[in-house]
Amino acid sequence: MYQVLKPSRSSTLPMRHLNYHVRHWGPDTSPLPTLVLLHGWMDVGASYQFTVDALQHERRIIAPDWRGFGLTTGAPVDHYVFADYLADLDLLLDHYAPGEAIDLVGHSMGGNVAMMYAGVRPERIRRLVNLEGFGLPATRPDQAPKRYAQWIDEIKQLHSGDMALKSYDSQEGVARRLMKTNPRLSEDKAQWLAGHWAQPNTQGQWEILGDPAHKITSAQLYRLDEAMALYKNITAPVLAVEASDDSLGQWWKGRYTLEEYHQRLTHVRNCRTAVVHDAAHMLHHDQPAQVARLIEEFLEQA
Numbered sequence: 594m595y596q597v598l599k600p601s602r603s604s605t606l607p608m609r610h611l612n613y614h615v616r617h618w619g620p621d622t623s624p625l626p627t628l629v630l631l632h633g634w635m636d637v638g639a640s641y642q643f644t645v646d647a648l649q650h651e652r653r654i655i656a657p658d659w660r661g662f663g664l665t666t667g668a669p670v671d672h673y674v675f676a677d678y679l680a681d682l683d684l685l686l687d688h689y690a691p692g693e694a695i696d697l698v699g700h701s702m703g704g705n706v707a708m709m710y711a712g713v714r715p716e717r718i719r720r721l722v723n724l725e726g727f728g729l730p731a732t733r734p735d736q737a738p739k740r741y742a743q744w745i746d747e748i749k750q751l752h753s754g755d756m757a758l759k760s761y762d763s764q765e766g767v768a769r770r771l772m773k774t775n776p777r778l779s780e781d782k783a784q785w786l787a788g789h790w791a792q793p794n795t796q797g798q799w800e801i802l803g804d805p806a807h808k809i810t811s812a813q814l815y816r817l818d819e820a821m822a823l824y825k826n827i828t829a830p831v832l833a834v835e836a837s838d839d840s841l842g843q844w845w846k847g848r849y850t851l852e853e854y855h856q857r858l859t860h861v862r863n864c865r866t867a868v869v870h871d872a873a874h875m876l877h878h879d880q881p882a883q884v885a886r887l888i889e890e891f892l893e894q895a
Contacts (some may be wrong), residue, residue: 595785598646601639603664608684609677614638614664615689618645618654626719627690628892630656631682633701635803637663639789640700643782644877647885650893655689657681659703661804663789671751672744672809678706679713686717694719696892697829700877701725711831712823722832722888725874727841728857730849732814744812756805760798767791767799777872777879786878817857824860831864832891834884840874 599618606613616638630641638656645654658665660681661673686695697718699707704726711718732740750756761767767787772778778786791799835841841851858864867887872879 595643595781597642597785599642599648601642601645605664606685606688608688609681611660611665611667611681613660613681613685614658614666615685616656616658618656619652621653623651623653625650625652625696626892627693627695628652628654629682629686629690629695629697630654631697631699631703631707632656632659632662633699633703634807635662635801636700636703637789637802639663640786641698641877642785643881644885644888647882649885649889655685657685658802661807663802670804671748671806672812673804673807675706675811675813679710682706682710683714683717693717696720696722698722698888699724699726701874708827708831709820709823711829712826715826715828718827718829720832720892721827721829722834722891724834724876724884725836725840727849727854728817728820729815730845731817734814736814740810740814741812743810747809751806751809756808758801758803758805760794760800761791762798764788764791764799767801775873775875775878778875782878821857821860824857825862827861829863830891831858831861832887833858833864833866834876834887835866835868836872836874836876836879837868837870838873 601616601618604615604617606615630638632638632640638658641656659678660667694717697707704723705728707721708723708726711721761770764787767790768783771783771786772780791801793799839851841849841854869876869880869883877884
């Protein structure tokens with residue numbers, strides 16, 4: 594089992610009809626800005642443990658479990674709206690870092706939230722690190738009829754039970770699943786992650802701590818013009834980090850490319866890029882020391 598170097602502690606904040614679980618590392622107060630870590634889709638805040646362990650300097654760090662993930666709980670829902678993550682983050686910062694310009698790191702979906710939030714509340718962000726938060730392919734208005742129909746059909750599938758997540762016989766089974774998804778993930782890290790990514794139910798089956806309703810496609814199309822308006826409104830310096838494996842190309846098969854992503858980043862007034870070598874999409878698992886170094890060097894620059 595992976596040996597944690599910097600143990601975390603938990604808090605729960607009642608907020609927006611939810612009990613929001615937040616993981617904490619470091620002191621309760623620090624002369625450095627609070628560092629907020631946002632996890633990706635079907636992930637949890639604890640996913641950042643390896644990167645936190647690799648950070649050289651002590652500071653206050655918080656990582657929430659997004660609604661419908663991890664240990665954050667609330668009333669059942671049958672779909673999620675992306676804008677809710679922005680409101681959730683705003684209220685979390687009001688509670689944990691009131692009046693403070695924070696340093697923000699987001700991975701994948703969390704990176705997309707971070708970029709959007711920094712455009713909505715630019716005064717709340719001092720510096721931003723986006724780990725493979727690429728956004729989505731551009732859409733056209735004439736795609737709307739099929740998108741709404743798809744959304745309705747998937748709602749029906751969810752309620753019929755067709756979207757249930759697979760369960761596992763043991764923590765080891767969850768770890769094997771994680772290593773199959775990410776061949777670079779070592780067994781000790783996979784075993785540790787499995788204990789935070791899933792938990793046993795009353796029958797002893799290990800269930801993923803993610804709501805199946807997250808699998809439902811958004812009813813709204815991804816509006817590139819809106820996204821670029823948000824990018825233009827970001828005032829914080831941004832470091833956009835990608836892995837050496839082209840996960841974007843693997844996902845979208847030419848429908849959306851790294852070249853297009855880099856073009857979008859030109860709309861951010863102060864943005865630089867970096868690459869983590871020998872890594873895929875879960876770069877903070879594959880190369881936590883590289884990721885930690887990039888984060889600290891960027892946050893500490895004058």
